[in-house]
Amino acid sequence: MLQRPVRHRPVPRPLLAVALAALLPGAARATDPAAPSAPAVTEVKVERTRPPRERLATLRFLKENRAFFRARLDQLHQTPQRGRGEATAIDPRFLAYQRMLAEVGAARDSAAGIDQERQGRGLFASINDLGRLESQLDQVERMLADQRARLGVLQSDFNGLQRTALAIVLSGYPRAAVLSTVSITLEGGRTLAVPLSAGQVESLQRGAMLQVFHGLVEPRSQVVEVTLAGDRWPQGDSGFVALEPPRDRLTLLRLNLSALEPAAGAPSIVASTWLHDAELKTHDARPEP
C-alpha cells in the first residue's frame, strides 16, 4: 500500500546533444557520453604564408558553367505571358507552426494548472495523492518531450533553408601574451577586426567561446586570414587557414588561442572545422504529424 507507484515510462533522451554539438562539440561529448555522435571535427593548419592558389580558377569555373549561368540570366528577363494568376497553397510548415503554437498554449495551461494545484495542496492525505504527483511529473516530462519533438521539426525546417555559411569562433586565451584584437580577412578582402574587451578576455580564459564572424560565403575553396594584435605583436601577426565550405551547409571554424605561443605567432593557433548537422539525430524522434 505504501509502495511508491512504479513508473514504466522511460525518460526520452533529448535532442539537446544536436544543438550542443553545433555550438560546443567537445563540451557535449564531455558532459553527455550517451549523446549522439558529434559532428566530425577536422583539424586545419594555420599557415604562416598564404597557401598558393590556382590562377584564374574562377574564370575557368565560369567558362565551364556558362551555359548554366546564361540559362539563369535568361530567367531574369521579363517576358509577358497570358494567363491567370492563381493562389498557391500555403506552405504546410506555417500551418504546422500554428498547430504547434496551440499545443504550446495547451501545455502552458496544463503547467499552470499543475502549479495551481500544487499551491493549493496542504498535505498528501494518502498514497493516492503521491500517485497523482507522479502522474503530474509524467505529464511535465511529456510536455518537455513534446517540446523537443516540436523543436526538432523547427530545426529540420531551418536546416532545409540553410545556405552556405561560415561561422568563426574563438576559444581559449594565450597564457604568455596579451591579445587585444583578432582580425579576420575573408576571401575577397573583407576584413573584420574584433577588439577583445576585458570581459571577453575573461570569458575566454574561463573556457567560453566567442563568435567573431557568421556570414554567407561561397561554396568553394578559400583562405581566411587571421591576424593577431597584442603586446607581443604590435604590428600584427597573421596566419592563413584554407577552407572549402560545402554548399548549403554551415561550416564552423574554431580558433583555439590557448596554445598560442608568442614566439610562434598565429601559426600556433589550433584550428578545427566541422559542419553543422544537416539531419537530426534523435533517440525518440516522433513522426511529424
Added chain:
Amino acid sequence: MRTLAPALVALASSAAIAVAIAAPVRAQDVAADSTQRLRRGQETLSPDALRLDLAARDQTRGDVRGVIEDLEGLDLSAGMSFDQADRAAFLLGEAYLELGDQDRFTSLARQVSAWKRESVFTRWLAFELRLIENGGAAAPGLSGVADLARDDAATALAGADTTSQLGRDLAGAALIRLAARATAAGQDARAWLERVPTGSRYAARARHMLGLLRLEHGEAAAGRAALESLLADDSTYTDRRQVRLALAGQALDQGRWESAHQIYRAIDSDWWQQHGLLAQLSSPCSLDTLWAAWGAEPARSGLMLLDARPARARARQLAGAAADLGARPALEPPALDEGPATQAPATSVAPPPAEAWSAVMASAGRVAQAEAELERARWDEADARESLADQRRYLAIGRQRVRGEEAQLLASAAFLDSLRATLASLDSRLRGMRDAERAHIAARTAAILDQCAGNLLWMRAMARFTLAGPDSARMVAHPAGLPGPDSLLAAERGLAGAVAALAESLAAGTPALLARSYTEAWRPAVIDRAAREAAAARAALVWARSIHGSIDSSLAAARAPTSGAC
C-alpha cells in the same frame, strides 16, 4: 355489617345471573354485525370518542377496570364535551358502582347533575345518586331508609298510595305508628288500625293491636276472634306468644281453664323454643342469624328498607345496551319498592335502633369503598408488576447486549494491543517511504530541470544561428496571419521557463510537504489512530462494565416484591 353479608352474596349472585343472562344477548348483537364497531371506529376520530369506543368494547367483555381506565381520563366537568359524553359518564358510573367505589360515583354523578342537557343516562346517574345519598347503596338492594319516628312523616305516609306494595307498607307502618301514639295518649286507636291495608306487611301487627284494643274495650268476642284468626292466618308472626298470652288471659277471665291451660302450654312450648333459639344466638357464630332476623323485620327498628335490586339490574342492563354505541337505549329508572319479606327465625331480641342501622350501613359503605380502593390498589400493583416485568425484560436484553459489547471490546482491545509491533514496522515503512519519495521527487525534478535547460539551450542555439544569422530575413519570413518560427520559438521558450519554474517549486516545496503529510496525515491516520482506538476501546470497556453493574442493580431492584408489594 355481618347481617348484610348474606344479602350482599345473594345480590352478587343475582347480579351475576343478570349479567350471564344479558351476555349472550350482547354476544348475539355483536355477532350479528361484526363490522359495525369497526365502521364506527373509522367514523370517530376524536380522542374522547376513541376512548368511549374502547370503553364500550371493555364493557362488552365485562372488564370493569378497562372501562374505568378508558373513561377516567375524560373531562366530564365541563358538560357535554362531546356527543356521547352522557353515555361515557353513565358507563363510568356503572363501572364505579360495580367496583363499589361510591365516592367516585358520587363525585361523577354530581358533576353530571350540573349539566344542562338531560338524557336517559343522566337521569339514571341522578337516580342512583339519590339511592346512595339515602344510604342504600352500601348494601345494594337494601336502599332507602325511612324514619317513621317523626310524626309529620308518619301522618304523611298514612295517606300514601296503597296500590303498590311499597305504598301499602308505608301506609301500614305509618298507621301503626299513629295508633301507638294514640294509645299512649289514651285515645282510641282502632280507627288507625282498621285503616292498615290488608296486603301490607304490617297488617298482622295491626290485627294484633286491634284485637287487644277490642278486648280492652270489652269487645271480648270480637277481640278474641281477631286474635285467633291472626294465629290461624299468619304462622310467621313474630309476636304470636303475645297473642297467645292475650288469649290465655281472656280464657282465665272467662273461666275456661282447660283452654287457658292449653294456651299456656303452647306458650311454654314456644318459650322453650324461643329460649333454645336465643341460646343458639348467644354464640358469636350465630350473630348473622340475629342480623338476618332483624333485617327481616326492619319495622321493629323504625325502618323501612327499599329494594334497589331491580333498579341495579336495570342499570346493568342499560350499561350493556349502552356498550352498543350505534343505539340509543330508552330504559328509564324504575319505581322503588320495598324489599321482599325474608324468611328469618323470629326472635325476641330487640333490634338495633335506626341510628345503629344507619351506622351499620355507613360502615358497609366504607367497607365497599375500601374494597374498591383495594381493588384499585390491586390494579396498580398489577400495573407495577407488569411494568417491572417489562423493565426486567428490557434490562435483561440490555445486559445481554452489554455482555456482547464487552466481549467485542475485549477482543478489539486485544487485537489493537497485538497491532503494536505491526504498527511500529508500519511506521518505519512510512518513514522510509517518505524519505524515498523525497529523494525520488528530487531526482525527477532535477531531471526535468536538466531537460528544460537542454531545451532552452537548443532554442538559444537555433535563435542564434538561424533567426539571428546572416539569412535571418528568409528564415523568419512567413505568410501574414500565420505564425512564423520566431513566434513559435518564443512560445517554446516561455513554456520551458514555466515548466522549469514549476519543477523548481516542486523541488523546493515537496520535501516539507512530505514531512508535514507524514506528521499530520499518514501517522495520525494509521499509527496514532490505532492508539486512539485502543484508548477508546478501553474507555468503552470501562463504561460497558459500569453499565453492566448498573443494570444488575436495576434488575435486583426490579425483582418485584412478592405479596407485600401493595
